[in-house]
Amino acid sequence: MNSTNITKVTTHPTQNEALIFERSQPGRVGYRLPALDVEETPLDELLPGNLRRDDHLEGMPEVSEVDVIRHFTRISTWNYSIDLGLYPLGSCTMKYNSRLNERVARIPGHANLHPLASEEDAQGALQVIYELEQHLSEITGLAGVSLQPAAGAHGEMTGVMLIRAYIDARDGEGASARRRTMLIPDSAHGTNPASANLSGFKVKTIRSTPEGLTDLDHLRELCAVGDIAGLMLTNPNTVGLFERNITEICRIVHEAGGLVYMDGANMNALVGVARPGDMGVDVIHLNLHKTFSTPHGGGGPGCGPCCCTRELEPFLPVPRVIKDEDKFRLDFDRPRSIGRVKAFFGNFGMMLRALAYIQTHGPEGLREATEAAVLNARYIAHGLTADYDKPFEAPPMHEVVFTDKRQSRKGVHTLDIAKRLIDYGFHPMTIYFPLIVQGAMLIEPTESVGRQELDQFISAMQGIAREAAENPELVLNAPHTTRIGRLDEAAAARKPVLRWKPREAASAA
Amino acid sequence: MNSTNITKVTTHPTQNEALIFERSQPGRVGYRLPALDVEETPLDELLPGNLRRDDHLEGMPEVSEVDVIRHFTRISTWNYSIDLGLYPLGSCTMKYNSRLNERVARIPGHANLHPLASEEDAQGALQVIYELEQHLSEITGLAGVSLQPAAGAHGEMTGVMLIRAYIDARDGEGASARRRTMLIPDSAHGTNPASANLSGFKVKTIRSTPEGLTDLDHLRELCAVGDIAGLMLTNPNTVGLFERNITEICRIVHEAGGLVYMDGANMNALVGVARPGDMGVDVIHLNLHKTFSTPHGGGGPGCGPCCCTRELEPFLPVPRVIKDEDKFRLDFDRPRSIGRVKAFFGNFGMMLRALAYIQTHGPEGLREATEAAVLNARYIAHGLTADYDKPFEAPPMHEVVFTDKRQSRKGVHTLDIAKRLIDYGFHPMTIYFPLIVQGAMLIEPTESVGRQELDQFISAMQGIAREAAENPELVLNAPHTTRIGRLDEAAAARKPVLRWKPREAASAA
Amino acid sequence: MRYIPNSPDERAEMLQVVGLGSAEELFSSIPADLLLRAPLNTPAALSEIELLAGFEETAGRNRAARRPSFLGAGAYSHYSPTIVDHLIQRSEFFTAYTPYQPEISQGTLQVIFEFQTLVCQLTGMEVANASMYDGSTALAEAVLMAERVTRRQKVVVSESVHPEYLEVISTYVQHAGIELQRLGFDAATGQTAPAALSLLDERTAALVVQSPNFFGCIEDINALAERAHSVGALLVVCVTEAASFGLLRPPGASGADIVVAEGQSFGIPLSFGGPYLGLFATRERYARQIPGRLVGEAVDKEGRRGFVLTLATREQHIRREKATSNICTNEGLIALAATIYLETMGPTGVREVAMQCAQKAAYAARRIGGIEGFTLPFNAPRFNEFIVRAPSEANALLSRLAAERNITGGLALSRYYRDRPNDFLVCVTETNSRAEIDALAEGLAALTR
């Protein structure tokens, strides 16, 4: 099943491993605590029986330390990861996660600091927050920064709530009802409308032009209605193109009384090159787990700072970290704040890593990374154009979208191409996003991959194009080399099994 | 090629990866140092040109940090390891390498300590050495301990040098010439004769009995010659049997004026159960990288403490660590010492780990580990007896030897069985050792594996026995599932290529 | 830049290949007036040596990180076995994305499936998701979910919920058309005041309580569930000290409909408040209303079991503004850490941690309660936290304790409650030795003599 031109990978045995619950054996133990060193209080005195659990935590696994080590080591080998190679998920910015940053986050004085330590006892941590905010402000060209949001979507929610609060304050009584519309392009990430909705906005969709940009006419039309609170725009947008009319777009929205929110997920195309604040953007969130390389961790944690203009700053979440002479303080006294979006101060561990990223790169390095990321995407765009349909003419920024248009004539679709890429040793690109591009394949190489591997990727894609033409079955049934084949997702959703149950319980159910 | 009863592993893609030299690209950089902060001395003033290298270190790889990360992550996936499962190499004691011990070895106050720090400034490290020596003395029942040897073979050399020095001192002038013979069983590990030779001994081989034990008659005969300096005995011996005549053996050797050296590689069968010192043994080495779980690291580092009786103690390497009231001191003033066997104090990092092992187990845990290790071996012995030839009747200790006698009738040999085990998801056992057992398969499960995996191993071996009978080709051509097949070792040795060379240089050569 | 593989020369060649003359031309689609003309004003690039020295320096000024501490209140000092942090550093885990491609993400998927199971077992619930940002946002999402499930708009929240959690709920619901009503607590017991439950009515979507609550008092979940259910409302129970699951009756066994918790206690470092781990569990019948990701079992064509992201139609990338939540990135790696922690500790370890916490807290309460002038104002059963009333202003007392005795004695309630100047919250875990507890008690006594 392996095509002979697959050179990037070879198959090799990986260990199978059951669920830990299936591995459990009564009486196995994996921990040891120091003996209790205080006089014991009789159990019933400690806690009445009706408040105590009486199920002995049955079903929880009983295993030894070695069992745990082998369990996770084995199952880890079934994952693809950045450290194994190019991970070209468009919109996700899967760049190198520096080990130095991991080390920084584990320095005991930072890792063991309690969030409710007094200000005097936490000056180092407050300084980290303060400095990172300063740097992000410089990078985005926006004055106010809150690091509290835990991820991109959380930053979006924070950001659109700022817009709500600002407009309500500006327009007074009834503003919320009068200006409830948030404009969002049809190409936007799903979190944008979801965040807008969570913040009480009514979402109206703006069309994209055939060139892949925001349709200015449609924007003007929608703005004319008079009910808009704002626009949520991704820039470069989700097809990887810079919205070259951004200044005009901001002008139109502003003139209609709205504010412009920028989804900063694609900032890896801009850092050190151009600043949202200079474009007229009012609010933006960043994904430190994309642009600033904090690890994705198989799905998080993230950190989604919200940056805004000076006008919007009073509305940022509490508390803010401020500098008072050479002391750092927490400022809770922000009467116009939208409130807290998370307990404590946000994902501090990610802030340490992002600050280390910025310090390691320096201004030149930050720009260099952007250039390298955009160049890599451009190189892939160039390499694939002969074989794949590229729906938009304009040169892409840090990511490029292709479609399955040509291959689908033979019945081979984006999903199949993605799965076949796995056989070739690559993680697939983002597929079927953005929704406006039929059969989209959104490819973001990032700066963290060298030319040789880009060439391998291009030739893998060329190989698949050939296979799709000559031997479509091969592609349709891919992957052929993985420990497990395509899973029946429809069946899984129909009768969801979302947790393990003991055999008796499972069969009884 | 995968037999359907292979359940332990499945194949999955692993990344290919060239030699780093082949990946190198001029101009790539993987490091950054702080800028030089002193006034620069002109280069020629610093060092005359003829003393400077002028090859620009050409050929050394130029890669980025990410390249390095991917390089080693990828190639690591081609290794089997303890963390992936049972690693039943007989004589090697591949037990769990505790992560706690790894952490201990990295505590900055230990990891950053210079070996030439003054005694006052290194009290903690000296205490670690002192305490570990005490514990090893208790475990072996021998009074004197030196942690200086870097591995088992180094400990052997140290130990037999002690014997040499002791006899020379005891017998005076000419003793070296008169007593030059070291008796070593034919079943011994190759390091034993090599170490004896390195220390100036003439090696004479003692036969083993058909029961797998030292031939007492032959021992008496050799002792009668009158030239023996000592005996090097492994106990349990290398076929996994306890030398039940050990007391008698020691008596015979002692009466002949010799000393008894015990190879302690198999101490995992004895810790907490019986002590070499109580058996009459004079010197022993331990392998902290076996019995005391310091990681093997793909071939080292080890630590091979040498333990001896009070009589031999004056001859141990310098310096010794001694306790003076509550201070620890280095004692260099040991006029009868054989001298130093290594710079500084030995592999201190391994000592930290071994001490942590002993402290984590406690006396009960140490014995429990021994019991569990022996039981696991016994369980395998029981499980394989029906299908494989077990050359010795006696119940094994911590490891058990089988042979390929039955399978070889169909042309399937030990090497083939070992290679086929790989397809079944296991690392092979030690093969063709000890040399006295034709087609030996020496299996040591250690205590670090659970019953389920032992059962899997047994059924894999049963499956191979079946295949050897029914479909020998399958076994002869194994492994079938690995990224690379059997390599042509003979050709490799005939025209050895021991280093990478640039293409031009390589083809010119 | 050492993180960027392609050297300047390679990049120059690649530019040629794509037909460009310089790196600047890569940005030709950006209007010239928007292009930065100068490098950013961020600090000059640092080497590893310099950078580490800088972070060690700031870490050194986090003095609280080096002191014996009795701070809790939503973030707890528990022991984390060494293997937890070791295993999460396998790059197959930490450098992977959300498992969108199951064929090469089974490692992450199986972890999440195990995590979901463990959360169900601990909480006594039927379904759990793949994690939320933290306990506070999980609680806010629970409130929103209660509204979706019941289609009612009023939510009654106990005042004894963590004050920062209350703030987060307020932020989340402010534009959701949900009316929040606060429920007082009983001055003697410290529990949600039974009398105040009259606020519950037929318009109520949910009753929201925390147990052990912010004051360390264990709520009577059974009774609260009965009251909530009697008006058709859901009971949402929040747990900030997840170690308590090892000892306390699980909310699921007492009638809770949604259980959320902060999972930081399961082996996650304090890290100045994050990243932490939101646990979210509910009844099977509400599975399709759950926010966030879910992993389910599936089979391939050959019948081999695997795991996939499932019920995705709840989620924003498909349902967009109609999604059950806007959450996308969650706390994957932290969920992995908690999973490793829980599997290492096992049922015995989870119980022993809980028992040691409770025992040590009881000991501490006896010691402190016995000091002249100190009282423990609340008498409800507790787990490992309790309020102490000092004879003088708590904030000043705790500052002196830190300065003079090198102990962080707890949290002065005045941070959240202006009207409780002398009260402070003490938290004791298995990591606090008896010697530390004794030193705390002696310090408090000495400083108020």
Added chain:
Amino acid sequence: MRYIPNSPDERAEMLQVVGLGSAEELFSSIPADLLLRAPLNTPAALSEIELLAGFEETAGRNRAARRPSFLGAGAYSHYSPTIVDHLIQRSEFFTAYTPYQPEISQGTLQVIFEFQTLVCQLTGMEVANASMYDGSTALAEAVLMAERVTRRQKVVVSESVHPEYLEVISTYVQHAGIELQRLGFDAATGQTAPAALSLLDERTAALVVQSPNFFGCIEDINALAERAHSVGALLVVCVTEAASFGLLRPPGASGADIVVAEGQSFGIPLSFGGPYLGLFATRERYARQIPGRLVGEAVDKEGRRGFVLTLATREQHIRREKATSNICTNEGLIALAATIYLETMGPTGVREVAMQCAQKAAYAARRIGGIEGFTLPFNAPRFNEFIVRAPSEANALLSRLAAERNITGGLALSRYYRDRPNDFLVCVTETNSRAEIDALAEGLAALTR
């Protein structure tokens, strides 16, 4: 015991399966009088928390580990990029054995092949082995190999070789029938005394020197090689400061026949003297005389390249007492660390480290040499170490410097040389900041004023 998977119950069942009634019966082949009747007298089992506290405590009493230090003399403080220690902790590397089964050990084998190549490149030699225990034992093995190659029994060793290395050679050769002769050093230059080379004769197997030598002086390898070769002896060159390879002419380019080195400088922690890394390289024609393991290229039936342990007939497991060495376990993981270090630093980094060492040492030498009463007795070119002669007893001076200025100023030569009470060896690396050097110079000046 948490490291042992099988529970007591499982073990009881297994005992039954194998037909035993108790764990004691497992040891029935051991005579009863040899069986221990009581538990060992070792410390009671500790939990992780207790154990870590204990090791932190001992670590705390290693005061030298926390001080700016100018100690060298065979063990050097160099910076190790973070990725080195991270990557060696991949358990595929550190929990594997010696790569006896190449099909599932290609990771380790490829690493060793790369390591051997790097050692050749650095030393300028043609073959290198997979490592020796450390520099000192590598040197002793080189002496033994010289005897094998030349079949001559006299070895001439320079006195300027590290004193502990000299001791190790003495131990190794004491029963090998090799006669060692010591060669003095020149009092003015600090180099091996040219006059003393008259000791070389037709019976000489090898001339053994170190460069930079123990006093930091660079030897004239070309000249020494010529003299050795002129009598048919081999030149063995030992390097304890491997960082010097980045700047100094490689011994292989100056006529050395065997080059050994201590590789600790390549990213390996000081760790109180070990584990370190012996590098061993020689000429291709001597490959079959080399001690230790070698990895070579090979192909499988399908022509795929792989790596295997090769030329095994030299080794003890096959050749037994006739082996080239008794070594078996070597320093695998440390060789991996050095390989990662060298590949990360690359040629530029290795050069820059060397250059910074030399520059900073030159600066330090100027500063210290300029202090009233202090002299630098040797005038040969140096790399990063040099001898300082103090106006008073060096040991006492350095103790005061540590106590009063918190600086470890170097190594008093009196540890090895009774006749040099006022001399001490100062080592400067890229990790010593200018501020540290200035503080050292100021401290020395102040304490001798």
